[in-house]
Amino acid sequence: MTGLRIGGTAEVVVLPSDQDASGRSLGASELARLVEVIESGKLTSTRGEQVSELESGIGAIFGCGEVIACSSGTSAIHAAIAAIDPEPGDEIVTSPVTDIGAITPILYQGAIPVFADVSPLTGNVTAASVADRISPRTRGVIVTHLFGNPAAVDEIVDLCAPLGIAVIEDCSQAWMARRGGQFVGTIGDFGVFSTQQGKHLTTGEGGILLARDPGRARRARLFVNKAWSGDDPRPDHEFLALNARMTELQGAVGNAQLAKLCDFVDHRHKMSTDFLAAVDAIDGIAVVHADPADVASWWRIPVLVDRGLCSPDALAEELSKVGVAALPRYIRKPVFECKVIAEQRTFGSSHWPFTLARPEALDYSRSKFTGTGEFLDSVLVFPFNERYEPEHVSFVVNVLREAVQNISGMVS
Numbered sequence: 001m002t003g004l005r006i007g008g009t010a011e012v013v014v015l016p017s018d019q020d021a022s023g024r025s026l027g028a029s030e031l032a033r034l035v036e037v038i039e040s041g042k043l044t045s046t047r048g049e050q051v052s053e054l055e056s057g058i059g060a061i062f063g064c065g066e067v068i069a070c071s072s073g074t075s076a077i078h079a080a081i082a083a084i085d086p087e088p089g090d091e092i093v094t095s096p097v098t099d100i101g102a103i104t105p106i107l108y109q110g111a112i113p114v115f116a117d118v119s120p121l122t123g124n125v126t127a128a129s130v131a132d133r134i135s136p137r138t139r140g141v142i143v144t145h146l147f148g149n150p151a152a153v154d155e156i157v158d159l160c161a162p163l164g165i166a167v168i169e170d171c172s173q174a175w176m177a178r179r180g181g182q183f184v185g186t187i188g189d190f191g192v193f194s195t196q197q198g199k200h201l202t203t204g205e206g207g208i209l210l211a212r213d214p215g216r217a218r219r220a221r222l223f224v225n226k227a228w229s230g231d232d233p234r235p236d237h238e239f240l241a242l243n244a245r246m247t248e249l250q251g252a253v254g255n256a257q258l259a260k261l262c263d264f265v266d267h268r269h270k271m272s273t274d275f276l277a278a279v280d281a282i283d284g285i286a287v288v289h290a291d292p293a294d295v296a297s298w299w300r301i302p303v304l305v306d307r308g309l310c311s312p313d314a315l316a317e318e319l320s321k322v323g324v325a326a327l328p329r330y331i332r333k334p335v336f337e338c339k340v341i342a343e344q345r346t347f348g349s350s351h352w353p354f355t356l357a358r359p360e361a362l363d364y365s366r367s368k369f370t371g372t373g374e375f376l377d378s379v380l381v382f383p384f385n386e387r388y389e390p391e392h393v394s395f396v397v398n399v400l401r402e403a404v405q406n407i408s409g410m411v412s
């Protein structure tokens with residue numbers, strides 16, 4: 001213990017940030033690949049080899065189905081929904097505690113996002129909360145592995161498969177996490193990953209889709225390329241689709257990053273194990289529940305604050321004084337309270353596709369989302385990345401311990 005005082009004179013450790021070079025591992029191998037692409041003059045994946053190499057590299061790790069590189073995690077979700085091809089007004093069950101990029105593609109495909117409550121202990125949807133929202137119109141379920149902690153996707157697959165409902169795993173925050181020995185992203189029908197600036201593996205912007213069924217994989221691949229069936233004897237634009245292709249520049253960085261992904265994940269695992277054990281020992285702070293049979297791949301470090309002792313907001317304010325940007329609530333409000341959903345701001349003034357929805361599908365009453373409310377009210381999310389070293393972990397843990405003691409009035 002260094003006798004740190006918050007805002008006092010003790011040494012403040014500057015934390016690496018995944019928003020700049022300090023928290024990322026970008027260097028010679030990325031540059032060499034980028035030079036190769038520039039010198040080839042082939043910047044599009046329709047001409048070059050980087051993106052297809054990235055797809056095979058990721059395929060080799062996960063060993064299942066097809067891999068389709070996309071321009072973002074959002075577009076990978078979009079391609080999965082387009083591959084399911086819901087009828088307008090069909091329903092996709094999803095989580096209210098996620099990135100909006102996992103929700104808006106549902107609406108673009110004319111389907112209705114129907115929100116399942118999350119566990120107050122994990123922030124993840126459960127088989128029971130998903131079962132509660134399934135209707136004859138449900139065509140898919142998006143399961144977000146929040147913060148890299150696997151959701152019970154196997155149980156959700158058992159629920160959905162007999163009903164013909166597709167399961168999309170959103171692994172944007174969970175690269176290489178394992179559920180009962182199996183990589184997340186390979187358990188459902190689709191696995192989606194983001195390679196955005198702040199994710200485990202970065203290409204600035206980018207996304208990866210794993211698709212198990214060959215027919216759906218083909219549809220998804222067409223979708224990200226304007227549905228142009230260039231490999232057909234009589235090629236055509238087969239259906240309504242966008243351009244969501246990844247560029248060779250992204251692919252080049254992705255290949256260099258992929259070679260280091262296992263090291264990144266191992267290092268995160270080591271640092272997060274100590275981080276979590278130390279914060280769990282602080283009175284008033286608990287780690288989120290993780291199934292002992294799973295291996296989480298922590299993206300950020302969420303903790304649950306005992307609100308009887310101190311508020312996550314007060315803690316965050318105290319921590320910000322020493323440069324620790326802990327985020328209370330993770331997202332300010334459940335996704336269904338954002339204007340796009342709450343006010344149905346979609347196409348012109350039509351409110352479409354919400355106009356096609358069953359009224360119960362649009363019931364966002366707080367009483368239906370008690371787990372969500374409790375989780376968001378008590379969670380405090382710590383930044384974390386592959387450049388964290390023991391000194392960063394112990395600094396964060398020490399200042400958190402001090403902040404809890406200061407606020408709760410406990411004597412150290």
Ligand SMILES: *Cc1c(COP(=O)(O)O)cnc(C)c1O
Pocket residue numbers: 072073074075098099101102144170172173194195196205206207
């Ligand atoms: C980052 C993220 C996305 C969206 O990915 P983008 O690459 O930013 O489009 C979707 N879902 C979750 C859970 C994410 O964390």
